Amino acid sequence: MTRLSLPMVEQRSSQLEKCVYCPKLCRAACPISNAEPNETLTPWGKMSSVYFAGRGLAPLDAETASLAWACTGCLACKERCDHKNPVADVLSEARGPLAELGLQPKESSAIVARGESRRLRLKQAVAELSQELGPAVVGDGPPLLLGCGYTLKHLEVAGLAARVAAKLVGGPVSLLDGCCGYPERMAGDAAGSAHLSKELASTCSGRAPLVLDVGCAQSLRPALSDVRLVLDLAFENLDRFKPIAIEPSELPRYHDPCLLGRGLGRYEEPRRLLGKVLGQAPLEFHRNRAAADCSGAGGLVPVVRPETSKTMAEQRLAQADSGPLVTACASSLTRFRRSGAKVDDLVVFLAKGLGLTS
Ligand code: SF4
Numbered sequence: 001m002t003r004l005s006l007p008m009v010e011q012r013s014s015q016l017e018k019c020v021y022c023p024k025l026c027r028a029a030c031p032i033s034n035a036e037p038n039e040t041l042t043p044w045g046k047m048s049s050v051y052f053a054g055r056g057l058a059p060l061d062a063e064t065a066s067l068a069w070a071c072t073g074c075l076a077c078k079e080r081c082d083h084k085n086p087v088a089d090v091l092s093e094a095r096g097p098l099a100e101l102g103l104q105p106k107e108s109s110a111i112v113a114r115g116e117s118r119r120l121r122l123k124q125a126v127a128e129l130s131q132e133l134g135p136a137v138v139g140d141g142p143p144l145l146l147g148c149g150y151t152l153k154h155l156e157v158a159g160l161a162a163r164v165a166a167k168l169v170g171g172p173v174s175l176l177d178g179c180c181g182y183p184e185r186m187a188g189d190a191a192g193s194a195h196l197s198k199e200l201a202s203t204c205s206g207r208a209p210l211v212l213d214v215g216c217a218q219s220l221r222p223a224l225s226d227v228r229l230v231l232d233l234a235f236e237n238l239d240r241f242k243p244i245a246i247e248p249s250e251l252p253r254y255h256d257p258c259l260l261g262r263g264l265g266r267y268e269e270p271r272r273l274l275g276k277v278l279g280q281a282p283l284e285f286h287r288n289r290a291a292a293d294c295s296g297a298g299g300l301v302p303v304v305r306p307e308t309s310k311t312m313a314e315q316r317l318a319q320a321d322s323g324p325l326v327t328a329c330a331s332s333l334t335r336f337r338r339s340g341a342k343v344d345d346l347v348v349f350l351a352k353g354l355g356l357t358s
Pocket residue numbers: 018019020022023024025026027043044047077078080081082083084085087
C-alpha cells in the first residue's frame with residue numbers, strides 16, 4: 001500500500017470537502033457512472049477517493065488512481081451542483097501527482113510518450129493542407145489553429161474551416177502548426193502542456209488567434225487570454241450566411257458539445273447559425289443545452305475506458321432517431337462517427353452557407 005500526501009489535496013480541500021460531505025446531489029448527472037454503474041465513479045466517489053487517498057487515509061494504488069481519469073470533463077456535475085463545484089478541474093489536476101507516482105493508466109502515459117510523433121504528424125498535415133488550399137486561403141493573415149482533433153482525424157473539416165475563416169476575415173489566414181497541450185494536460189503532464197501552449201502562443205506574434213476546436217481554446221486560455229473561436233467570428237457575420245436547399249430527411253439534430261455549451265455558454269450561437277443556413281431550426285435532442293448528455297469523447301476516456309466511452313455515445317445516440325446529427329467539436333465528431341452515426345460538423349454547414357461548397 002502506498003501512503004502519500006498530495007499537496008494538491010490541501011490546495012483543493014475546499015472543493016474536495018464539498019463533495020465528501022455532500023449527499024451526492026449531482027449523482028444522476030455523471031455520464032460515467034450512468035454508463036458504468038458504480039458508486040465510486042460518481043463525482044462524490046471520485047472526489048472522495050482523491051481526498052482520502054491523497055491525505056494518506058486510504059490505500060492508494062493504480063485502481064484508485066484510475067478514478068481521476070474516469071471523467072470526460074463534461075461539467076454536468078458542476079451544472080447540477082449548488083456550489084458549482086469544479087469537479088473536472090480538480091480531477092484533472094490530481095492526474096499530475098498521480099502520474100508522478102507512476103500510478104496513471106498505461107494508456108495515459110502512452111499519450112505523453114507518443115506526443116512528439118503526434119506533433120510531427122500535425123506539422124506535416126498542416127504543411128500539406130496549406131499547400132492544397134493555396135495562397136488565397138493560407139498566407140500571412142490572422143493566425144488560425146485548427147487543432148489535431150480535426151487536422152489528423154477530419155482533414156476535410158479542417159480544410160473547410162480554413163476556407164470559412166479566410167472568407168470571413170476577407171483574406172488569407174496563417175495556419176498554426178503547434179499543439180495547445182490538451183492531451184498532455186489530460187494525461188497529467190501539466191508542465192508539458194503549459195510549455196506547449198506557451199510555445200504555440202509565441203508563434204502568434206502578438207496577434208489573437210482564431211481557434212476552431214473548443215478544447216484547444218480552453219487549453220490555450222491560460223497562455224493566451226484573447227483566443228477567439230471560429231464559431232464567434234461566424235456568429236458576428238451571421239448576415240453573410242445564406243440558406244441552402246435541404247430535404248426534410250436531411251435536417252440535422254444538434255448535439256451541444258460540453259465545453260462549448262456548459263463550458264462557454266454558447267448555446268444559441270450555433271443554433272442561430274444553423275437556423276440561418278438550414279432556413280429552419282435544427283432538430284433537438286430531448287436533453288439539450290445545459291442538460292445535454294456527453295458523447296463520451298473527452299478527458300482521454302475513449303482511450304482509458306473505451307467501453308465506457310462507447311456506452312456513453314450509444315446512450316446519447318439512443319436519445320435520437322437514426323437521422324443526421326451535427327456537432328461542433330472534433331472529439332464528439334470522432335466519437336459519434338466511430339459509433340456509426342451520420343454526423344457532420346457545424347463548419348460543413350457554414351461552408352455551404354457561404355457558398356464555398358454545395
Ligand atoms: S459536485 Fe456538488 S453536488 Fe456533486 S457531489 Fe460535489 S458538492 Fe455534491
